[in-house]
Amino acid sequence: MNPDTTLPAARRSDADWWRDAVFYQVYIRSFADGTGDGVGDLAGIRDRLPYLADLGVDALWITPFYPSPMADHGYDVADPRDVEPVFGDLAEFDALLADAHALGIRVTVDLVPNHSSHDREWFRAALDAAPGSPERERYLFRDGRGPDGSEPPNNWPSVFGGPAWTRVPDGQWYLHIFAPEQPDLNFANPEVLADLEETMRFWLDRGVDGFRIDVAHGMAKPEGLPDMVPMDDTGLLDDHGPGDRRFDQDGVHAVHRRIRAVVDEYEGRMAVGEVWVSDDERLAQYLREDELQLAFNFRLVTAHWTATDLRDAVVHSLATVSGTPAPACWVLSNHDVVRHVTRYGGGEVGLRRARAAALLQLALPGAAYLYNGDELGLPNVDLPDEVLQDPVWERSGRTVRGRDGCRVPMPWSGEKPSFGFSATSDTWLPMPEEWADLTVEAQAADATSMQSLYRAALALRASSRAFAGEGLQWLPAPDGCLAFRRPGGLVCLVNLSPAAVPLPEGQVLLASADVSGGEVPVDAAVWLRG
Numbered sequence: 001m002n003p004d005t006t007l008p009a010a011r012r013s014d015a016d017w018w019r020d021a022v023f024y025q026v027y028i029r030s031f032a033d034g035t036g037d038g039v040g041d042l043a044g045i046r047d048r049l050p051y052l053a054d055l056g057v058d059a060l061w062i063t064p065f066y067p068s069p070m071a072d073h074g075y076d077v078a079d080p081r082d083v084e085p086v087f088g089d090l091a092e093f094d095a096l097l098a099d100a101h102a103l104g105i106r107v108t109v110d111l112v113p114n115h116s117s118h119d120r121e122w123f124r125a126a127l128d129a130a131p132g133s134p135e136r137e138r139y140l141f142r143d144g145r146g147p148d149g150s151e152p153p154n155n156w157p158s159v160f161g162g163p164a165w166t167r168v169p170d171g172q173w174y175l176h177i178f179a180p181e182q183p184d185l186n187f188a189n190p191e192v193l194a195d196l197e198e199t200m201r202f203w204l205d206r207g208v209d210g211f212r213i214d215v216a217h218g219m220a221k222p223e224g225l226p227d228m229v230p231m232d233d234t235g236l237l238d239d240h241g242p243g244d245r246r247f248d249q250d251g252v253h254a255v256h257r258r259i260r261a262v263v264d265e266y267e268g269r270m271a272v273g274e275v276w277v278s279d280d281e282r283l284a285q286y287l288r289e290d291e292l293q294l295a296f297n298f299r300l301v302t303a304h305w306t307a308t309d310l311r312d313a314v315v316h317s318l319a320t321v322s323g324t325p326a327p328a329c330w331v332l333s334n335h336d337v338v339r340h341v342t343r344y345g346g347g348e349v350g351l352r353r354a355r356a357a358a359l360l361q362l363a364l365p366g367a368a369y370l371y372n373g374d375e376l377g378l379p380n381v382d383l384p385d386e387v388l389q390d391p392v393w394e395r396s397g398r399t400v401r402g403r404d405g406c407r408v409p410m411p412w413s414g415e416k417p418s419f420g421f422s423a424t425s426d427t428w429l430p431m432p433e434e435w436a437d438l439t440v441e442a443q444a445a446d447a448t449s450m451q452s453l454y455r456a457a458l459a460l461r462a463s464s465r466a467f468a469g470e471g472l473q474w475l476p477a478p479d480g481c482l483a484f485r486r487p488g489g490l491v492c493l494v495n496l497s498p499a500a501v502p503l504p505e506g507q508v509l510l511a512s513a514d515v516s517g518g519e520v521p522v523d524a525a526v527w528l529r530g
Helices: 042-047 049-055 090-102 121-128 190-206 252-263 280-287 307-322 347-363 391-395 433-438 440-444 450-463
Strands: 022-026 059-062 106-111 165-167 173-175 210-213 270-273 329-331 367-371 481-485 490-495 507-511 524-529
Touching (some): 042 049, 049 450, 090 106, 106 270, 252 270, 252 280, 433 440, 440 450, 450 507
Parallel strands (some): 022 367, 106 210, 329 367
Antiparallel strands (some): 165 173
């Protein structure tokens, strides 16, 4: 073995493989269509596993593939222990899992505990039952305010627009922090918690390696459901101040302790939480030794492309985990936010910055999550109004365009849509004609492409001792630049200044742009070993 290499993290047998793993998020509708109906599915993922193994990722996170009426594209779950027919069936999932494991890729799946679909049998039974019945106690039904109960029980807004309450024919109201088709479950009810544990064991017994927990700062609601003061809808993707009663209530930690207890029954399994909480101390509470192994830290997502903002994001992220057993967990894009190529300016500028951001993210200590298409440098797509499907579009009165622009299907090959994504060109969201140069096939043949950069970066991260250790040391750097050293010897420099800067001394391992002239160009990053 080369003296500068170690076994890749996800190929080790130790139980904490996830501590420095690179996870790849598969937005199932948009990754690969194996059945020709224009919608991605489990068969498509299975067909593309060799690509993911070659790319060098350690694990997958697959978004919900459970039975659902698709009011929120699968995050409205009608049956958490089965497969939606448009995506396949349990046999197809088992085959995907076996093939992934054979390739050394672990598989994690979405857990959606905060709410169910309005089509779930439980909720239909609640609607058929009387106020105060056991069926209604699984959800959050309340009497309305006002003399005739015609006003919502409190002033909470829905994240998707409009009020967070819908009235049923007998006069009561039910809570839905998201769409009306997503009624919130009542985690003060032991039956609800027991059902969640049953769902977890169902998938863990099938061999999944862990869970991504949707809205992991939800579930718990304050006693009496008091009004929000002020009633500012910060949305899911922003910080929730003390006046926002919908999220980050102290009672949520009891739920996470129960989740962790089930996960710990299975060796080598893990859970990561979608926790939109930016206060370091509040976020750290989710990472106590008996709660989540990982929590997404979204500071890189919300940071502007400046040295000050990015350094601040790293400092706060590391401060969050410093007193916990958890490593940091780095994210640049996902299915809920504008893709970072577009956030960083779009076009050639955005692509150049996204290349540098990839090296920054993958140089940092801890786990990293990539979103499908990150490795191709996909931008957000400005879709026409008539094809938008995100519930945010309609719920906002067609004033907020929603998240469809970051969910356009992956381009794989060929010169025109659907670029190998499907046997049909009629994909669930339309694909831009100009994506021919962004396909997996086109980029694989180009040593300077974004895909080639990711493949090289992931190979180095998995093999070089330079990435050892969980801390970092900030180094002196030119104005407008970031530079740090990992304990294993890796040096990462990112140039966010308006001019090229001298290339530091050391062996160049990888760069996001040409550094052969002895300079690091504007909006470029370089990895060195001193």
